[in-house]
Amino acid sequence: MTTGPAGSAGATVMDNLAMRISARADYAVRAALELAAAGDDTSLKAEAIAEAQGIPHKFLEGILGDLRRGGLVVSQRGGKGGYRLARPADSIPIADVIRVADGPLVSVRGVRPPDLSYTGPAESLLPLWIAVRANVRKILGEVTLAHVAAAKLPDDVLSLADDPEAWTNP
């Protein structure tokens, strides 16, 4: 499995992180992509998705439950059961998947930017966080499951990722 053992020996150091995509969000997106690739009328079993993407299957079940409650997938129990997307893949932005699985996209100290208040020289911090959030939203709201599943990201996103400097460490 190329994805790195989900829970065990992955990263050497667990750093503090200013911005992180959680395992939940990552798994949720990958599961949704698997469903997008399967097509609108084929339904996949949780176990199949888990195996394909190297996700602990009981953990995945919980995540798929969230996606269902969030209205992104529909499920069917029983012998021929499984999950499939509730809407066409090109109408589901990645942002939706992350939000449903993980809550708001961006927050500061557990508070959403518009609810913060700063004083003194920090007053302009709020517009800054808002700008960052707007930017993240723009990207993740523009890119859909269909884009990623087809490996055809929009040009403006691709050009961001093409900058070699974007791939360096710090």
Added chain:
Amino acid sequence: MTTGPAGSAGATVMDNLAMRISARADYAVRAALELAAAGDDTSLKAEAIAEAQGIPHKFLEGILGDLRRGGLVVSQRGGKGGYRLARPADSIPIADVIRVADGPLVSVRGVRPPDLSYTGPAESLLPLWIAVRANVRKILGEVTLAHVAAAKLPDDVLSLADDPEAWTNP
């Protein structure tokens, strides 16, 4: 998440967060802004900064220690002691402050994007995370302490924050 379907009004839920600025990072930036506003040759005591920004002062001391070890501030002990910026405020991007206080800016499941590998329909996920990261870096690397302390954000950042839609909830 386990919160009722979509938007059940005002309940404050402490969700998981896809992207968060931690208290450490937020405090670090605000402290640095106080120092930027004080000027290059005035030094402020930890206690004064703590009071001005409403930060627990013992907690802040630890953060200031990180900033010092990261070379962003210099300190002086004793009666006339305190902290001041090690460099001019317009040469310190917000990104530097956050990184020093909190580690790498962006990561996925505790792993930095370039170290991930995805399979199947999730293959294009990596360039997407990279694009998001590049974008966040671009903003936080461009905006300096001087910008924020003077309440004069660069135009391209301001225009992002000016979009009224950027301030809405989800």
Added chain:
DNA sequence: AGATTTCCTATCGAATTACTAGGGAAGTGT
């Protein structure tokens, strides 16, 4: 009925976060 697969609840350990406590080291003013 019987097999299958989702769905629900409960729990767990380990890590992380935000913060507190206490004391030692370095510097200043009298």
Added chain:
DNA sequence: ACACTTCCCTAGTAATTCGATAGGAAATCT
């Protein structure tokens, strides 16, 4: 020299969160 101030360092801790697991009840198909 002496007291006083302020930074500096090490530990510790309570609460929360994260990732993951277990067992069984409910629904659906053949």
